[in-house]
Amino acid sequence: MTPRVFPRDFLWGVATSAYQIEGATGEGGRGESIWDRFASTPGAIADGSDGSVACDHYHRWREDLSLMRQLRVQAYRFSIAWTRVMPEGRGAVNATGLDFYDSLVDGLLEAGIRPFATLNHWDLPQRLQDQGGWSERGTAEAFVAYAEAVGMRLGDRVRDWATHNEPWCVATLGHEQGVHAPGRRDPVEALRASHHLLLSHGWAVPVLRRDSPGARVGIALNLVPGYPASPSEADREAARRFDGSFNRWYLDPIFRGSYPPDAVEDRRQAGNLPRGEMPWVEEPDLAAIAAPLDFLGVNYYSRAVLRSERMPEADNAPRSVSEAPPEERTDMGWEVYPDGLHDLLVRVQREYRPPKVYVTECGAAYDTRPGPGRRVADGSRRDFLRGHLLAAHRAIADGVPLSGFFLWTLIDNFEWQHGYTKRFGVVWLDRATQERTLKDSALWYRDVIAANAVDDSAPHVARRLA
Ligand code: FCB
Numbered sequence: 001m002t003p004r005v006f007p008r009d010f011l012w013g014v015a016t017s018a019y020q021i022e023g024a025t026g027e028g029g030r031g032e033s034i035w036d037r038f039a040s041t042p043g044a045i046a047d048g049s050d051g052s053v054a055c056d057h058y059h060r061w062r063e064d065l066s067l068m069r070q071l072r073v074q075a076y077r078f079s080i081a082w083t084r085v086m087p088e089g090r091g092a093v094n095a096t097g098l099d100f101y102d103s104l105v106d107g108l109l110e111a112g113i114r115p116f117a118t119l120n121h122w123d124l125p126q127r128l129q130d131q132g133g134w135s136e137r138g139t140a141e142a143f144v145a146y147a148e149a150v151g152m153r154l155g156d157r158v159r160d161w162a163t164h165n166e167p168w169c170v171a172t173l174g175h176e177q178g179v180h181a182p183g184r185r186d187p188v189e190a191l192r193a194s195h196h197l198l199l200s201h202g203w204a205v206p207v208l209r210r211d212s213p214g215a216r217v218g219i220a221l222n223l224v225p226g227y228p229a230s231p232s233e234a235d236r237e238a239a240r241r242f243d244g245s246f247n248r249w250y251l252d253p254i255f256r257g258s259y260p261p262d263a264v265e266d267r268r269q270a271g272n273l274p275r276g277e278m279p280w281v282e283e284p285d286l287a288a289i290a291a292p293l294d295f296l297g298v299n300y301y302s303r304a305v306l307r308s309e310r311m312p313e314a315d316n317a318p319r320s321v322s323e324a325p326p327e328e329r330t331d332m333g334w335e336v337y338p339d340g341l342h343d344l345l346v347r348v349q350r351e352y353r354p355p356k357v358y359v360t361e362c363g364a365a366y367d368t369r370p371g372p373g374r375r376v377a378d379g380s381r382r383d384f385l386r387g388h389l390l391a392a393h394r395a396i397a398d399g400v401p402l403s404g405f406f407l408w409t410l411i412d413n414f415e416w417q418h419g420y421t422k423r424f425g426v427v428w429l430d431r432a433t434q435e436r437t438l439k440d441s442a443l444w445y446r447d448v449i450a451a452n453a454v455d456d457s458a459p460h461v462a463r464r465l466a
Contacts, residue, residue, distance in 0.1 A: 003453040004393045011114070011404030012449040013075035014068065014426070015361050017121035017165065019051045020413040022081065024058035029094040031087025033123040034133070034174075035416075038181030047419035054414045056434050058100065065107050067410065067427055067436060071446045075114040077360060077406045078104070079121030079165065082146050089125030090142040098153045105157050116360075116406070117158045118220060119147055119204070121165040122174075122181065129182050134170060134193035137280070140200035147204040148211060155212030162297055162360065163204045166222040167197040167250060179417050187272045192280050198253050202288035219254065220297030220360040223247050225344045226304045229321055234308035241266050242306050255352040257290035295403070297360030298348065300388070301332075303340035330384070331365040331422055338387035345395035345402060356401050362388050363408035365415070365422040368439070376428050376439035385441060389454045407445060411436060 019035045039050035057064055068076060082089065084097030101117075108115045120143065128139050147163070164170075173180035176190035184190075201219055208217050226242040228235035244263030252260045259278075268276045304320040324335040345357060363385070368378035389405065396402050412425035420431060426442035429435075448454055 001455045001457045003451065003455050004390060005453040006393065007396065007403075008452070009403070010452065011075045011358070012073055012445075012452075013077055013114075013116065013404060013406040014071070014073050014410040015077035015116075015406040015408050016057075016410050016413065017079040017118070018081040018084075019054075019121065019123040020409075020415070021055040021057040021064075021411065023052060023054040023056045025050075025052045027058065028084060028096040028100060029087055030081065030097060031083040031089070031094075032126040033081065033083045034126055034129045034181035035123050037126050037129070038183050041183065044183065045417055045419045046421050049414065049419035051414045053431075055411050055429055060434065061104055062107065063436065064410065065104075065111055065113075067438070067442075068113055069111050070438065071426075071442055072449050073113060074449070075116055075160075075404060075406065076108055077116040077118065077162075079118040079123075080150055081123055082120065083123060083125045085149055086125065086142075086146050087127075089128035089139075090145055093149045098150070101150075101154060105154055109157060114160065115158050116160040116162065117150070117154065118162040118165050119143070119150060120163065120170075122170055124181075133182055134196050135175065135184075135189040136192075137196055137199070140196045140203060143200035144203045144207055147207050151208050151211030155208070155215065158212065159215045160295075161208050161212065161215055161217045162220045163201040163208075163217070164197055165220045165360075166299060167194060167201075167219075168222055168246060170197060187267075187270070191267065191272060191278065194249060195278065195280055195285070198250065198289045199285050201254070202285075202291045205291040205293070216294035216356075218293045218295035218297050218356075218358075220299055221247075221250050222299040222301075222361075223251075223344055223348065224300075224302065224304050225340045225347070226306050229305050229307040232308075235306060238306040238308040242304055246304075251348070251352055253286060253289045254293070254296075255290065255354070257286045259286075293354065295356040295358055296348065296352070296354035297358050298345065299361035299408070300341045300344060300359060301362065301364075302330075302334035303337045305335075330380075331367055332418075336364070336384055336387070338384075338391040340391075341388050342391040342395045342398075345392070345400045346398050349395075349400045354401070356403050358404045358406065359388075359392060359402065360406050361408040362405065363424050363426075365424045367423055370428060370437060374437050376437060378426075378439045378441045381426070381439070381441040382444045385445065386454055389448070390456055393454065 171190045171194035175184040175193045176187050178185040226239040228239040248260040267273050305322040307321045322335045366380045409424045411427040412423040412429040415422040428437040
């Protein structure tokens with residue numbers, strides 16, 4: 001058992017998001033979000049639930065803060081609900097909404113926990129959706145005004161900002177596959193949405209820097225390394241296409257100021273760009289999107305394995321054909337593949353050179369329930385985390401400027417289209433009583449933080465395909 005020690009200033013955190021934990025959707029002057037609307041659509045959420053109560057964090061945030069103190073986490077990544085700050089999406093600012101985050105931030109600082117705020121974790125105001133949402137440029141303009149309102153109020157104390165969380169999910173799951181809010185199924189709308197998300201990011205960066213002097217600004221992307229299922233040229237081509245639409249579609253504009261030409265060509269061939277161009281991209285947009293960042297946030301859960309005949313033309317979903325057996329998958333069906341985190345971090349560093357990287361999300365859904373003494377013996381989650389932390393450690397040894405790790409997630413919560421059926425928390429939530437119970441993985445994470453080290457005895461088996 002060798003302890004793998006992390007750099008002295010490595011930051012240990014947990015991550016959550018507003019709609020998934022806050023509840024109190026009708027309180028404090030909050031406006032309707034696209035997730036309130038989407039969750040009320042019959043059949044949209046697996047268990048017919050919604051985020052109206054969730055973890056009741058809006059009322060119980062002090063209790064959640066004390067959970068974080070028990071784990072001795074050093075940083076907390078949370079998101080701000082646009083609908084609390086600007087209930088109509090633009091215009092009047094709702095002071096009560098800002099007060100909530102103000103108290104939370106003060107509470108965190110008092111506890112010695114560094115707040116990392118994300119401005120958009122998917123809960124767009126419904127009023128903006130009624131005007132076209134992310135497929136319209138006006139939403140990017142509204143986002144900047146929202147960023148400004150938040151920055152002016154919290155910018156003196158929040159020093160770490162992310163504009164968006166996982167724009168791929170908003171664009172593709174929300175506008176192309178229709179499985180996330182706003183439930184649209186139109187590939188061209190999805191492309192427009194991806195551009196306006198990126199544009200709003202680029203526009204908000206200087207605004208946050210102005211209103212939060214000295215702050216560090218970044219974005220959290222869900223990146224999935226794609227591996228060909230075989231060395232055949234066709235499978236390698238499938239992996240290239242996957243990578244272009246999933247990873248490089250976001251990384252290239254942000255770090256290079258251009259969309260990846262091969263991925264644009266793939267879209268043209270798929271019939272999504274009839275004249276081969278993207279008329280919604282205006283001349284100065286790409287320079288704005290490439291605003292220099294202080295850090296890149298990487299959200300990592302699994303890899304994709306690509307096979308040519310299983311990759312239909314117009315579908316950009318990460319349809320992985322991984323043959324991992326059930327015991328090497330989480331409850332999401334996602335393959336447990338820690339090496340992918342290492343490969344991904346090293347690759348992003350080599351090709352894009354972000355000045356600093358955080359793993360802004362990483363975690364696993366396992367439905368381990370409380371046993372005798374209310375103990376939650378979630379060894380699978382602990383093994384998952386250990387494997388991924390060891391992979392992160394190897395990435396640091398290979399020169400990646402990885403500065404921290406935010407575990408997804410503090411507490412079982414509303415997992416989007418899966419409702420409450422998938423438990424990602426290191427804290428068990430009893431929804432009936434709102435009682436919280438630390439799982440074994442939480443205690444383990446606490447010890448990792450205290451030691452600033454992970455031991456490498458994990459029995460995890462890394463599967464590699466040919
Ligand atoms: C990510 C989301 C987060 C959570 C995890 C499991 O894609 O950012 O809100 O749903 O997946």
